[in-house]
Every structure is written in C-alpha cells, then in structure tokens.
Amino acid sequence: MAFDGLRRFISRRKKPIPDGLWMRCEDCGATVYKRVVEEKYRVCPECSFHFTLTSEQRIAILVDDETFVARWNNLSPSDPLQFKAESAYADKIREEQARTGLKDAVVAGTGDIYGKSVTIVVTDSRFIMGSMGSVVGETIARATEYAKDHGLPLIIVSGSGGGARMYEGALSLMQMAKTSAAIARLHEAGGLFISVLTNPTMAGVMASFASLGDVIIAEPKALIGFTGPRVIKQTIKQELPDGFQRSEFLLEHGFIDQIVPRPDMKDRLAQLIEAFRPEPAAAGKLS
Amino acid sequence: MEDFLEFEQPIKDVEKKIEELKKFSEQMDVDLSGSIEELRKQLDLLKREIYNKLTPWQRVQLARNPGRPDTMDIIATFVEKFQELHGDRFFGDDPAIVCGTGIIGGHKVMFIGQRKGKNTKERLRCNFGSPHPEGYRKALRKMKLAEKFHLPVVCLINTPGAYPGIGAEERGQAHAIAENIFEMSRLRTPILCLVIGEGGSGGALGIGVGDRLAIMENAYFSVISPEGCAAILWKDSEKANRAAEVLKLTPKDLKGLGIFDDIVPEPLGGAHTNPAAAMETIKAYLTKTLTELKAIPIDKLVETRYQKYRHIGIFLEDQQAKVVMLPGKGVVESALPTPGEIAAAEMGEAQAVEEEEDVKPGKED
Numbered sequence: 001m002a003f004d005g006l007r008r009f010i011s012r013r014k015k016p017i018p019d020g021l022w023m024r025c026e027d028c029g030a031t032v033y034k035r036v037v038e039e040k041y042r043v044c045p046e047c048s049f050h051f052t053l054t055s056e057q058r059i060a061i062l063v064d065d066e067t068f069v070a071r072w073n074n075l076s077p078s079d080p081l082q083f084k085a086e087s088a089y090a091d092k093i094r095e096e097q098a099r100t101g102l103k104d105a106v107v108a109g110t111g112d113i114y115g116k117s118v119t120i121v122v123t124d125s126r127f128i129m130g131s132m133g134s135v136v137g138e139t140i141a142r143a144t145e146y147a148k149d150h151g152l153p154l155i156i157v158s159g160s161g162g163g164a165r166m167y168e169g170a171l172s173l174m175q176m177a178k179t180s181a182a183i184a185r186l187h188e189a190g191g192l193f194i195s196v197l198t199n200p201t202m203a204g205v206m207a208s209f210a211s212l213g214d215v216i217i218a219e220p221k222a223l224i225g226f227t228g229p230r231v232i233k234q235t236i237k238q239e240l241p242d243g244f245q246r247s248e249f250l251l252e253h254g255f256i257d258q259i260v261p262r263p264d265m266k267d268r269l270a271q272l273i274e275a276f277r278p279e280p281a282a283a284g285k286l287s
Numbered sequence: 288m289e290d291f292l293e294f295e296q297p298i299k300d301v302e303k304k305i306e307e308l309k310k311f312s313e314q315m316d317v318d319l320s321g322s323i324e325e326l327r328k329q330l331d332l333l334k335r336e337i338y339n340k341l342t343p344w345q346r347v348q349l350a351r352n353p354g355r356p357d358t359m360d361i362i363a364t365f366v367e368k369f370q371e372l373h374g375d376r377f378f379g380d381d382p383a384i385v386c387g388t389g390i391i392g393g394h395k396v397m398f399i400g401q402r403k404g405k406n407t408k409e410r411l412r413c414n415f416g417s418p419h420p421e422g423y424r425k426a427l428r429k430m431k432l433a434e435k436f437h438l439p440v441v442c443l444i445n446t447p448g449a450y451p452g453i454g455a456e457e458r459g460q461a462h463a464i465a466e467n468i469f470e471m472s473r474l475r476t477p478i479l480c481l482v483i484g485e486g487g488s489g490g491a492l493g494i495g496v497g498d499r500l501a502i503m504e505n506a507y508f509s510v511i512s513p514e515g516c517a518a519i520l521w522k523d524s525e526k527a528n529r530a531a532e533v534l535k536l537t538p539k540d541l542k543g544l545g546i547f548d549d550i551v552p553e554p555l556g557g558a559h560t561n562p563a564a565a566m567e568t569i570k571a572y573l574t575k576t577l578t579e580l581k582a583i584p585i586d587k588l589v590e591t592r593y594q595k596y597r598h599i600g601i602f603l604e605d606q607q608a609k610v611v612m613l614p615g616k617g618v619v620e621s622a623l624p625t626p627g628e629i630a631a632a633e634m635g636e637a638q639a640v641e642e643e644e645d646v647k648p649g650k651e652d
C-alpha cells in the first residue's frame with residue numbers, strides 16, 4: 001500500500017488558494033488560472049504537470065463522442081471482512097458513492113478511438129484513491145475477457161496511490177492474480193493491451209495489470225512504483241534522488257515504452273493500435 | 288529477543304516450576320513425582336487453553352518466531368539431493384529467495400523458498416526475507432526451467448514484503464512481481480505454494496500463485512502488515528494487534544474467504560516448539576499434494592488454476608444486490624451469472640450470502 005505519494009501532494013498545498021478562479025499547481029506551486037488549466041486538458045501551463053482527471057473526463061478525452069458504452073457497471077463493493085476500525089468500510093463505501101456518483105473506483109466499457117472499437121477501463125482515484133478491491137479486479141477481468149472474445153484492443157488507464165485496497169484484505173491482494181491471469185489469456189489469444197499510467201500508479205496496481213501492457217505509456221511526471229516514497233525513506237533513512245519514481249525515471253530505467261503528454265494521448269493510442277493491427281494477408285502466411 | 292512471547296509467560300512460569308521441583312527432588316533425594324505430575328497436567332491444560340484461542344495478533348507473532356522451521360531447515364531436513372541454482376542472469380543473485388532442484392517424498396521438484404536468515408549476518412544479507420527484483424526474476428527463471436522439464440514447483444513463502452529501497456525500484460520491483468504473477472498463472476507444470484511464516488502482500492504473491500495454496504496453522508497472509516495498517520487507520524503502529532483483527536489474516540479466515548485451500552497443522556504451541564514434528568507434517572502434506580497434482584492432466588490443471596483465481600472476490604452484483612461468490616463456477620462467457628447459477632448459489636451449491644437491496648453492506652449476520 002502506498003498512500004504516501006498522494007499524501008505528500010496534499011500536504012504541499014500550503015497556502016489557501018485566493019478565490020474560485022485560481023488554483024495552485026501541486027507540483028511547481030504556481031498559482032494558475034483554473035479556466036486555462038481546464039482548457040489545456042487539466043495540465044499546468046507553468047510546468048506541464050498533469051492534474052488528476054475523473055474517469056468521465058478521461059473517457060471524454062480518449063473516446064470518440066457518443067461512442068462509449070459503459071459495461072460491467074452492475075457491480076458494487078460489499079464489505080466481505082465486515083471491516084470496522086474508527087470508521088467502517090461499509091460507511092466509507094456509501095460516502096464515496098454519494099460523493100462521486102461511482103459504484104467503485106473503476107469505469108469500463110467499449111468505445112471508439114477515431115472510429116476503431118476498443119475495450120477501455122479507467123480507474124478513478126476519487127474513489128478510495130483508485131484502489132483495487134473485488135469490484136475493480138472483477139471489472140478488469142471481465143473487460144479483459146471481453147476484449148479477448150471480441151478481438152478488441154484493451155486499454156487500461158491506471159491511477160491508484162493505494163494499490164490493493166486494505167479494506168478487503170487478502171481478497172484485494174488476490175485481485176492482482178485475477179487481473180494478471182486474465183491478461184495472460186488475452187496475451188495468449190494475441191490481443192493487444194496498452195497500459196496507460198497516470199499519477200500516481202503504485203503498489204498492488206503497478207505490481208499487477210498496470211505493468212503487464214504489451215506497450216506501457218505514462219503521462220509526464222507521474223509517480224509510478226511499488227513502495228511509496230515515504231516508506232522507502234523511512235526504511236533506508238536517506239534522501240531519495242530527485243525525480244525518483246517519476247515517469248521520466250521509469251523511462252530511463254527501461255520500464256515504460258513512452259511518455260506521452262495528455263493532449264497527444266488519443267492520437268498516440270490510435271497510432272499504436274494501428275501499428276499492431278494484423279495485416280489480413282500476413283495472418284494467413286504466418287501459420 | 289526472548290524465545291517466548293508475552294502471552295506465553297504463564298506457560299513458561301509453570302515449566303520453570305516443574306524444573307525447580309525436579310532439581311529439588313534430585314538434590315534432596317525426596318519423591319515429588321506426585322506434585323510434578325500435577326503440574327504437568329496443569330501445564331497441558333494451560334497450553335490448550337492458550338494456544339487454542341490465539342488472537343490474530345498472537346498468531347502473527349508466532350508466524351514471525353525465528354525458531355520456526357524455515358526454508359533452509361526444510362531443505363536440510365527433507366529435500367533430498369538438493370542442488371541450489373543461483374542467479375537471475377541479469378543482475379545478481381538474491382539470497383532472500385533460494386531456488387534449486389531436489390526430491391520431496393520421492394517427487395522430483397523445483398524448490399523455491401523465501402529466506403530470512405538464521406543469524407544477524409545472514410539476516411542482513413537476506414534483508415530479513417525481503418526479496419529484490421532479481422530474487423523474483425531468479426525464481427521465474429527457475430520456474431520456466433521446471434516447466435521445460437515437467438518438474439512440479441514447490442514455493443515456500445515467508446516474507447514481511449518485497450524490499451522497499453532505491454535499487455529495488457530502479458530495477459523494477461513492481462514489474463518483477465507482476466511478471467511472476469502473470470507467468471505463474473499459466474505455467475504448464477504443477478505449482479504448490481505453502482506459507483510457512485509471513486505472507487506479506489505483493490512480496491508473497493510474487494512466488495504465490497499456484498494450483499494449491501496452503502498455509503501453516505500459525506502463519507498469516509495479508510494485503511498489508513498489521514503495523515502498516517495500524518499506521519494508516521490509527522496513525523499508530525502500536526495498534527497492530529487491532530489491525531490484525533480487522534484484516535482477517537489468519538488461516539481460518541483466509542480459507543473462509545475462498546483464498547486458501549489447505550491449512551497445515553502445527554504442534555501445540557507452534558512449529559518452533561517442535562520443529563522436527565512440524566517438518567514431518569509439512570513433508571507429508573507436500574508429498575501427498577504433489578501426488579494429487581501430478582495426476583491431473585496439464586490442460587485441466589492450468590484451466591482449473593485460471594478458474595480458481597478468476598473467481599476469488601466478493602462483491603454485490605446487479606439490481607438483485609446479492610453477494611455472490613461462486614468458487615469454481617464459470618461466468619467466463621457471459622458478463623453476468625445466469626439465473627440458474629444464482630439459483631444454484633442460493634441453494635447452497637456454492638457459497639452465497641443474500642442481502643436485501645436497501646440493506647447496507649456490512650450488516651451484522
């Protein structure tokens with residue numbers, strides 16, 4: 001579990017923001033016009049830090065208008081452990097559902113990217129930090145099987161600071177195996193899976209489906225890794241290098257294929273899908 | 288570190304008393320056998336009373352007891368003709384995961400075990416059982432080798448978690464674990480996993496996907512350490528005992544959730560009180576289970592493994608708002624369970640808990 005990445009960002013917002021027209025960049029600290037940010041795909045005009053998108057905004061940016069069909073949205077979290085501490089998981093679920101209008105931290109379905117059908121899954125970090133419990137795991141597994149059965153490319157946009165959801169205990173941990181097993185089957189069937197990493201993608205999410213893309217692309221400056229920086233710092237008792245666990249760090253160390261700025265993301269996905277689309281003649285020759 | 292835990296103090300007290308009486312009777316040449324026998328009976332009762340109702344936190348403490356039989360003890364005791372195979376062929380050789388060929392109860396196997404180390408020097412080398420990416424990659428390489436030669440894979444899990452460090456991140460800790468999970472889900476040879484101590488999160492899962500998941504009676508398996516959970520919930524890692532309760536990390540809970548298949552019993556008081564007996568049980572369990580798994584045709588084995596993982600998870604589905612868990616039941620083709628499957632679940636063919644739509648999840652049963 002890596003909650004600290006997000007916490008660190010939250011704690012950086014020190015001074016109050018002047019008024020509703022302005023917002024503070026969580027990365028460079030600049031005060032920027034909200035309207036400008038919204039117009040620019042929610043990217044900081046000063047440092048091009050990519051602010052978090054809701055699943056709705058993400059789908060609007062990536063999928064052709066009026067082509068998205070939400071699927072597997074009949075699943076919602078239960079409370080299998082009867083998890084009760086100072087607050088109860090059951091209450092947390094209800095609060096998050098009321099606040100976000102989501103059933104859980106995932107939206108999935110089919111849609112077109114420039115007229116080409118895809119299966120797309122987007123995690124939503126507003127819901128318990130985009131963490132993976134039974135519903136997220138099951139939704140990804142169903143979407144992956146659908147992509148396999150219908151010969152559609154699979155795109156999963158990940159963004160979770162929490163990884164496997166603590167409140168569902170070992171069941172959450174096992175969703176790492178469930179999603180990875182489903183992706184293995186898609187792989188064996190020759191399906192294309194493009195994993196898109198956004199800020200932050202950590203822990204159990206990164207240590208399962210998010211790392212398993214045929215192609216892995218990340219938005220700039222996203223925090224990506226296994227253990228959160230705070231825990232690492234505590235363990236090794238030394239400062240972490242600049243840019244540690246950012247997209248650029250992962251590219252440099254060979255763990256992602258590309259860093260793609262948000263405004264280019266849809267075009268790039270289309271290009272990648274086209275690049276890997278089997279040529280009808282070649283399919284026969286190979287076998 | 289004391290070799291017993293706080294809750295074991297009453298047992299130690301009686302044991303000490305018995306020793307004192309024995310000594311006294313020898314020195315003074317008086318017959319105290321009656322009193323000693325009485326105390327022995329008391330001790331036996333006390334042990335049963337304490338060990339039969341261990342709290343989850345006490346079990347976590349037992350799971351961490353350094354006197355428990357570990358990977359190296361098991362290799363030394365009953366893995367015959369063990370030949371260690373080192374290295375991931377990329378970066379290095381992580382001593383926190385030991386791999387090699389050997390024979391268990393007549394079965395040739397590829398043996399993979401997490402290792403914490405027995406003394407300070409070893410523990411530092413093994414990072415107290417927290418593997419680096421090269422450890423997971425070494426394990427995967429040896430598993431692929433096992434697949435090529437149709438050797439079953441035996442994985443012994445005992446880690447507080449994968450190592451949290453700069454090098455581990457630079458070399459792709461998350462990626463290494465993900466690749467292992469991915470490949471283990473489809474490896475075309477039997478895989479048997481046994482948690483012998485700590486089953487810490489992704490670090491455990493990195494060698495923990497298989498056809499049979501087993502856990503020792505006083506071991507645990509958790510999404511997060513009790514200390515880590517307590518730090519999040521109460522901002523206080525001292526509340527780990529409460530965290531251990533809510534996480535449902537004991538073997539019995541995990542079996543109830545449909546995650547683990549088997550619980551391997553331990554001697555009363557824990558495996559560390561009688562390592563030889565504990566290892567005898569482990570050997571018998573591994574031998575029997577390997578025989579079973581080897582008898583299953585490989586296609587069926589791999590399909591069953593997929594279905595096993597595919598159906599782990601508990602959630603509410605559809606407007607009927609039912610908690611449906613269908614272990615081993617297929618919903619692969621259709622997005623929803625068919626009415627028949629739901630009916631079957633309700634009739635108890637599979638595990639199902641009914642809930643009214645308007646009732647909040649998490650109500651008391």
Ligand SMILES: [Zn+2]
Pocket residue numbers: 025026027028029030044045046047048049
């Ligand atoms: Zn900025």
